[in-house]
Amino acid sequence: MVIWDHLLAGAVEDGNTAALVQLASRLWATIDTFSGAAAEAYRRFADERLRRDKTSHDLLLTSLLDGPIENETRTAELIRELDLPPRASYLVVTAEDDPLHDLAARLARAGIPSAWTEQRGRVFGVVALGPRTDPATVTAMLSESVQGRIGTSQPHSVGTLPVHGKREALAAKRCLAPGSAGVHVFGSSPIALLVTAASDVTDQICTGVLGGLAELPAAARTVLLDTLQAWFDAKGSTADAAKILHCHRNTVLYRLNQIAELTGRSVTDPRSSAELYVASTANALGSSRFAAT
Structure with a gap:
């Protein structure tokens, strides 16, 4: 301001204020140009730093999930570098098509620390x-925003997290039918876990158990398979299965009798019912190619 006051006084004394105004205009234009350049340079610097921080974060989390990690000390270091509490139990979560949106922020607001990354189009946390x-x-918070299949592991310590966490989360997600939406916890459905873990054997089981349905037209076969699955979903209640299928309970009974005739297995026999349940579960989860035959 002292310099400006001196210039202004000189211009007034010489009667040359117009020149001073022009000079001031050019000066402020120059300042604006350099200020804009400085702001743009800082923005690029901040963006690059953010990108590097995210890359570093993703690498740390990938190392934690994929291993192998030489010892628990290194695992604890990775957890600390990810700003996760060092002495806790941990869940590994995986989801498809990024249905989680602002889950990390919502978890943080609830006081639940988490770290997230994306690998080949799948979200892991x-x-x-x-x-x-x-x-x-x-699980309840995951269910609030679910738009696809989400699988979660069992709780793990620092020692078991890198070994089992990601594998369990992926296995849990496969226990949900393709195209469905929901959250599945590893181990909560042993039969689903079994049939998705052994697809080759599952094909043989489906062919052996449901092979009699293969002679039917595709539409008729689908109706019977849907009826069988609905009956199991209804815990063996014909009336509840009819509600699921939007038909009369006698229709359900008729279809179950058809299944018994074609497969040689009745849902009223415990052993046969168990075999039908395994085959039906595999078919519903897409773990068998039977339905496509």
């Missing part, structure tokens, strides 16, 4: 559990 945060709480 590690969620830290605490004294007031159990797996059921996390």
